[in-house]
Amino acid sequence: MIKVSVLYPNTAGCKFDMHYYVNQHMPMVQQKLGAACKRMAVEEGIAGGAPGAPPTYVAMGHLYFDSTYAFQTAFAPHAQAIMADIPNYTNTQPTIQISEVKM
Amino acid sequence: MIKVSVLYPNTAGCKFDMHYYVNQHMPMVQQKLGAACKRMAVEEGIAGGAPGAPPTYVAMGHLYFDSTYAFQTAFAPHAQAIMADIPNYTNTQPTIQISEVKM
Numbered sequence: 001m002i003k004v005s006v007l008y009p010n011t012a013g014c015k016f017d018m019h020y021y022v023n024q025h026m027p028m029v030q031q032k033l034g035a036a037c038k039r040m041a042v043e044e045g046i047a048g049g050a051p052g053a054p055p056t057y058v059a060m061g062h063l064y065f066d067s068t069y070a071f072q073t074a075f076a077p078h079a080q081a082i083m084a085d086i087p088n089y090t091n092t093q094p095t096i097q098i099s100e101v102k103m
Numbered sequence: 104m105i106k107v108s109v110l111y112p113n114t115a116g117c118k119f120d121m122h123y124y125v126n127q128h129m130p131m132v133q134q135k136l137g138a139a140c141k142r143m144a145v146e147e148g149i150a151g152g153a154p155g156a157p158p159t160y161v162a163m164g165h166l167y168f169d170s171t172y173a174f175q176t177a178f179a180p181h182a183q184a185i186m187a188d189i190p191n192y193t194n195t196q197p198t199i200q201i202s203e204v205k206m
Contacts, residue, residue, distance in 0.1 A: 003146055007159070022206050042206035043106055047171070049199025056110070056200050068150070096152025097159050103125050103145035 001038070001101040003064050004071055006094045010045055010058040017089040018044055018059060025085055026061065032082065036074035039064040058092065068098055104141070104204040106167050107174055109197045113148060113161040120192040121147055121162060128188055129164065135185065139177035142167040161195065171201055 008016055022042055030037055041062040045055025065071040075082070086094070111119060125145055133140055144165040148158025168174040178185070189197075 002149070005163075018205060026206060040206060041204070043202035044205050045200055045202050046105070047201040049201075055202065056198055057202075060108075060202060095159055097148055098150040098152075099146035099148050099158065099160075099163065101144070102121060102147050103129060103143060 001064055001066060002068055002071060003062050003099045003101055005097045005099065006061040006063075007057045007097065008059045008061075008090055008092045008094045010055050011092055014058055014092045015090060016058045016092065018042075020089040021059065021061070025089055028085065029063070029082055032078040033063070033074045036065055036070045037063050038066065059090075064101070071098070104167055104169060105171055105174060106165055106202045106204055108200045108202065109164040109166075110160045110200065111162045111164075111193055111195045111197045113158050114195055117161055117195045118193060119161045119195065121145075123192040124162065124164070128192055131188065132166070132185055135181040136166070136177045139168055139173050140166050141169065162193075167204070174201070 008014070026040055026042060030040060043060045045057045045059060047053065048055055063071070065074070111117070129143055129145060133143060146163045148160045148162060150156065151158055166174070168177070
């Protein structure tokens with residue numbers, strides 16, 4: 001199983017509409033990716049590790065697939081539509097990471 | 104539900120013993136945190152978002168709790184022992200983030 005994480009940095013002046021992200025963007029992504037996307041998760045950053053420290057990421061979205069190939073095959077035909085929706089909920093540039101689920 | 108993410112940066116010369124992390128460190132953490140820790144997850148970074156790009160994080164560990172208070176109460180008595188084990192599997196300095204699970 002692989003996990004595609006989309007990490008939205010908590011930069012100065014960043015905006016993130018969590019309501020839109022959870023209720024509009026992610027359901028649209030799930031609908032476009034179909035059964036290849038096995039699971040989704042969303043988190044809102046609330047703090048860093050040190051007392052009073054801000055979170056590194058204002059939000060994180062995660063998509064799970066059987067393999068990187070399954071992700072690429074499902075994502076490619078819809079990449080443009082999915083990316084075009086990003087300005088509707090944030091002005092940040094997300095960092096994307098693909099990971100292998102170990103536990 | 105909150106999620107404590109421990110993100111290990113993929114810095115030059117970094118080492119990470121995933122076998123030790125999954126089989127020794129995380130089970131020790133679960134044992135020390137007890138029932139307050141509802142769930143754990145571990146991932147190994149395999150790629151970035153752009154073709155051929157390296158992952159931002161070599162590994163990520165996640166711990167789920169009912170609240171930040173539940174995490175702090177469970178973690179504080181064992182913080183020293185847990186932190187002291189880090190050099191046994193990595194030479195990186197992890198970034199810690201606390202997030203609220205939204206989806």
